[in-house]
Structures are given as C-alpha cells and as structure tokens.
Amino acid sequence: MAIGVPAELARRRNRVFRPRDLGDIYAHPRAEVARLANAGAVRRLANGYYALVPQQRWGDHTWSPDLNAVAMGVGQADYGVDSVALMGLSAARIHGAIPRALATAVVAAPKQRPPLIVDRGAVVFVARVVSTLDVERTRTELTDGWVTTVEQTIIDLAHRPTLGGITELDAHEAIRAMTTQADWTLVKELATRSHRPSALRTALEIADA
Template identity: 45%
Template sequence: MALAHSTAVPAPLARLPLRTFRPQDATDVYAHPRPELARLVKRGVLHRAAPGYFIVVPPDQTGRPWIPNLEATAAGIATAIYGPDDAIVMGISAARLHHAIPRALATAVIAVPRRHRTITLTDRAATIRFLRRDTRKLDAERADTPLGPALVTTPEQTVLDLARWPSLGDTENEVPTAVTSLYRRSDRERLTALAADQGLTTALTRAETWARAAS
C-alpha cells in the first residue's frame, strides 16, 4: 500500500476531499478500519474530530498539537457524509470564512440536501448544525480552508441567509454587523435577483434596514 508522503496515512485516504473520512470510507484500505485508525490517531498523523470522523493531519503539522478551524472541520465532516457538491458552508460559518465575523464560534452551520442530526465535536466544545435545503439552488463558490477548497455561500447568498435565519447558530447579536459588512461587498443586482428567485425578499428588506442603520 502506497503511503502519503510523511503522513503514514494510506494515500487513498489522504486524498479524500477535505482530508476527512469515516471508518466505512476506509474499508478498501483496511479490513478492520477502526483499530488501524486508532493507531494512526495515537501516532499523531490522524485527528479524530468527532465519533466516527477523522481528519488527516497535514505533513507539516505532524508531531505538534494541531486542530483545524471549526468551519473547515464542519465542511470536511459534511463532505464525508454528502459529497463535495452537496455540502455548503452557510450562515454564520460562511460569514466567518468571508471574514465578516472575527471571533471564533462554537456552532457551525452547513446546508445539506437531507436531514442530519446535530454533531457534537469531541476535539473542542462545538457543534455542527445541518440545515436541509435545495443545495443546487444556492449561490455558492469554492473557498480555501486549511483542509482544502470547500463550497461556501457567496456574500450575496450569505446576506440573505443571515437575514432569514438570524438566530441560527446562537450569534444573533453579531448578525446585523456581519450582514452590513457583506451587504457592502455584494453586487446589488445579483442580491435582488437571488432574493426574488428564492423567495427571500423579506430577508433582503431586513438586510437593507440593518445596512442603512449602520451607515
């Protein structure tokens, strides 16, 4: 079995999207994945983020304490479940990746095509919440994360989502400021068209009100 350079993690696992996988994703590599993955965690080349979810530690981070940020971790876990085209970082988590919320958060929000229970991480005090949406209709783009490129809602889509669900993620007090920051960067025609297409005109009106109040 070929090994990923300097990681001791088999290359097929190290090459998975966002370096994140579940034991069932490793059955082509190991006949009995769980004890082998536990061994790699002890060696410090594999990071266990939550029960049943593992992240390959970057080669330049082995041998030292390492933990990817919450948004990247959530994107990786959701991608392991739904695939790279149906897991989209949204809401407050998208705002974080767009640098509209400066502080680290304890909740990540991911848009997915089917329901999933909230996942509680074991490597920190944080949770991942999943919101069922038609991911094909969301305005999203690839953005870099410490684990690789992930789908993230655009600033325009993020404005509408935050205004529609301001309490999703327990950061309601920070949402108006984040919306205002993203609104100022948004293409207004694109924003208006998205709101009309997705039935979010009320959310757009709320976002515009916040932006005017901050000016």
C-alpha cells in the same frame, strides 16, 4: 517519523474521513485508524469522524483544525462535495464579516439532522438544496468546497439571524460588514427567487442604517 500513513490516505482530497471509507485500503480500518490516532497522524473529531493531521504536525496531539473546515469535511464525507456548502454565520466568517472564531459552524446539506458535537464546538446541518443556492468555491485546511456568496449569505442571515446561536445583533453586524462587498441587484434577485421579501427588507434597512 515512520508512522506508516498509506499514500491513498495521504492524497485524499477531503482530509476528513470515516473508518468505513478506508475499506479499500485496510482490511481492518477501525484498528488502523486507532493506531494512526495514537501516533498523532490522524485526529478524532467526533464519533465516527477523523481528520488527517498535516504531515509537518504528525505526532503533535495538540493540533486541531478550524471548525468551519471540519463542518465542510464532515458534510462532504457524508453527502459528497457538491451537496454541501458553508452558509449563514460560517459563510460570513469566510467572507471576513465575523472577525472572531465561533463555537458553531453551519453547513447546508441534503437533510436536517441533529448537530454534531466536535472538539471545537458544534456543526449545525440545515436542509438546503445546494444547487439552488448562490455559491462559490473556497479552500479550507481540510478540503475545498462550496460557500454561499456574500449576496446569498446576506439573505440567509436576514432570514434566520440567530441560526447557529449568534444574536440578531451579531447577524446584523455581519450583514453591515458585507454591505460594500455585495451586488445588491443580485441580492434582490436571490430574495425574489427564494420568496423572501421580508429578508430583503431587513437587509436593505441594515445596509442603509
């Protein structure tokens, strides 16, 4: 299918973009993005945000990316790769502790902002300094980036179990599912470093249950 996606766009590390990001490619980015969306080469995620459709799915208007991938991609588009990380329930999902897809994704970012409603749910932004978190690399279908480690995720879920709209019971089940993966010496170190003794007590109680 001759859709005419320029190589500079096709090679983007982050496949989520804003029309203004393409000013060095197009003289009229919004018009060109609208053309690509009509052709099925990009998908509108929310007002001002688009994702490049995988080439093998060009023309397929039913394609929709994973919500956690969208959260990471949007965060990187706005703040840069090293300033955002999937956390909380999204990190638990990445680590296999939440088996079902959720309608909310949580991403650490430099500042708090209202949730972004996208076609598969909502992206919740939490003001955290990513360099102070324990993170590791992960790959999504839209971009590569940071996710909090199992140990950091346990502390975060114990501290704010309902962040993103899950129940406290679900958060505790996710912590329990990560119990055998965790380095509990590191969990204790992270809790001490972030001054969250009550979160550590909660996590230890859940792990011992």
